[in-house]
Amino acid sequence: MDIVILAVVIAVVVLGALGGLVVGSRRKKQLPPPPPAAPDITAPPAEPHVGDEAETPRDEPRRTIEEVDLPDGSAPAAVEEPPVVEELPPAEIEVPEPTAGRLVRLRARLSRSQNALGKGLLTLLSREHLDEDTWEEIEDILLTADVGVQPTQELVEGLRERVKVLGTRTPEELRGLLREELLKLVGTDMDRTVKTEPEDRKPGIVMVVGVNGTGKTTTTGKLARVLVADGNTVVLGAADTFRAAAADQLQTWGERVGAHTVRGPEAGDPASVAFDAVKEGKEMGSDVVLIDTAGRLHTKTGLMDELGKVKRVVEKHAPLDEVLLVLDATTGQNGLVQARVFAEVVDITGIVLTKLDGTAKGGIVVAVQRELGVPVKLVGLGEGADDLAPFEPEAFVDALIGE
Ligand SMILES: Nc1nc2c(ncn2[C@@H]2O[C@H](COP(=O)(O)OP(=O)(O)OP(=O)(O)O)[C@@H](O)[C@H]2O)c(=O)[nH]1
Ligand SMILES: [Mg+2]
Numbered sequence: 001m002d003i004v005i006l007a008v009v010i011a012v013v014v015l016g017a018l019g020g021l022v023v024g025s026r027r028k029k030q031l032p033p034p035p036p037a038a039p040d041i042t043a044p045p046a047e048p049h050v051g052d053e054a055e056t057p058r059d060e061p062r063r064t065i066e067e068v069d070l071p072d073g074s075a076p077a078a079v080e081e082p083p084v085v086e087e088l089p090p091a092e093i094e095v096p097e098p099t100a101g102r103l104v105r106l107r108a109r110l111s112r113s114q115n116a117l118g119k120g121l122l123t124l125l126s127r128e129h130l131d132e133d134t135w136e137e138i139e140d141i142l143l144t145a146d147v148g149v150q151p152t153q154e155l156v157e158g159l160r161e162r163v164k165v166l167g168t169r170t171p172e173e174l175r176g177l178l179r180e181e182l183l184k185l186v187g188t189d190m191d192r193t194v195k196t197e198p199e200d201r202k203p204g205i206v207m208v209v210g211v212n213g214t215g216k217t218t219t220t221g222k223l224a225r226v227l228v229a230d231g232n233t234v235v236l237g238a239a240d241t242f243r244a245a246a247a248d249q250l251q252t253w254g255e256r257v258g259a260h261t262v263r264g265p266e267a268g269d270p271a272s273v274a275f276d277a278v279k280e281g282k283e284m285g286s287d288v289v290l291i292d293t294a295g296r297l298h299t300k301t302g303l304m305d306e307l308g309k310v311k312r313v314v315e316k317h318a319p320l321d322e323v324l325l326v327l328d329a330t331t332g333q334n335g336l337v338q339a340r341v342f343a344e345v346v347d348i349t350g351i352v353l354t355k356l357d358g359t360a361k362g363g364i365v366v367a368v369q370r371e372l373g374v375p376v377k378l379v380g381l382g383e384g385a386d387d388l389a390p391f392e393p394e395a396f397v398d399a400l401i402g403e
Contacts, residue, residue, distance in 0.1 A: 121141055122174060155181050183393055190375035194324070214328040218253075227290075238261055239293050274313060322349050323346050324349070365391075
């Protein structure tokens with residue numbers, strides 16, 4: 001028995017030793033392998049290697065352009081090491097659509113005005129008998145499209161005269177006649193260029209004003225795109241300090257086309273932001289500074305006074321080249337009241353009619369120009385970035401009466 005027990009004990013010991021060897025050899029296999037000969041691509045090498053610049057840039061936080069101190073050129077820079085040329089991340093700056101002929105491209109957006117105004121007028125004028133009732137219906141159409149009382153009377157008188165001398169009325173003749181009379185109302189001899197290039201200095205200064213939600217910030221952004229597309233450098237002044245989101249909104253527009261945005265503290269003084277924007281525009285040698293202002297009700301005297309102050313403070317630099325009043329075309333006659341009050345506080349030099357895509361009241365173009373004696377220079381025809389068009393009377397009237 002003892003021999004048997006001894007044999008069992010020996011067997012257990014031998015097996016245990018063997019097992020230890022196996023475990024030991026397994027452990028050995030788990031030791032970290034020797035450093036590989038090839039470089040580990042997951043970690044940046046401590047030192048640059050030949051050909052590194054051809055690799056994808058390392059994930060290091062990069063300085064923005066503003067943070068980089070440029071040598072001022074007066075003192076020789078101490079050259080210790082060759083400068084490290086940093087690759088900038090690929091620019092995501094958009095290239096806006098060309099601005100020429102935008103109104104022609106966007107004319108389908110005026111379809112609501114076209115149906116209500118242009119088509120309605122042509123149908124009535126084609127009636128066999130143009131009696132008093134028909135002329136009244138024509139008047140109603142014009143008034144409903146917000147053309148305004150005085151211009152409506154002028155147009156109807158003009159049409160009556162000319163229709164009388166026509167023998168037969170072909171659709172082409174009527175269309176031509178209506179086109180001419182509408183063009184007379186809209187006006188073809190006004191200077192509708194947005195003044196951004198004063199002769200004697202840079203930058204051109206444009207301020208954008210209007211009541212809440214008319215599309216000021218959107219228009220400022222779209223206008224920046226138009227200017228950049230035409231080869232200008234643009235600085236945006238976020239003088240709407242009521243809401244932090246307003247400056248963000250403007251800055252986003254600016255970033256898309258590469259325009260620098262100057263902003264101030266929330267609830268800060270809008271006049272000082274506007275002043276700083278022009279100052280920076282001067283220092284940067286920019287072509288144009290666009291100042292977006294907070295929406296303000298024309299009925300609030302304090303806010304209107306503030307707007308007057310913004311203008312005066314900016315004019316310590318130079319006179320404003322343009323003060324654009326942004327009016328929402330869908331608000332109709334109320335826009336005229338706003339126009340009057342804003343014009344008293346800041347001299348309006350141009351009108352931007354926004355949201356013409358969403359209304360049948362395209363006639364407001366005529367009424368608002370009459371009210372202020374100032375031309376409509378730009379029209380908004382949608383929320384898209386390139387949906388702001390220079391106003392061209394011919395293209396506008398053609399869009400209204402269809403082709
Ligand atoms: N359909 C259409 N929408 C527009 C047009 N212009 C602006 N909008 C929209 O109108 C809304 C208000 O535009 P904003 O530019 O923020 O207006 P704002 O005047 O700056 O507003 P406040 O700063 O709050 O006074 C946004 O939803 C714009 O997309 C246009 O021409 N057509
Ligand atoms: Mg705004």
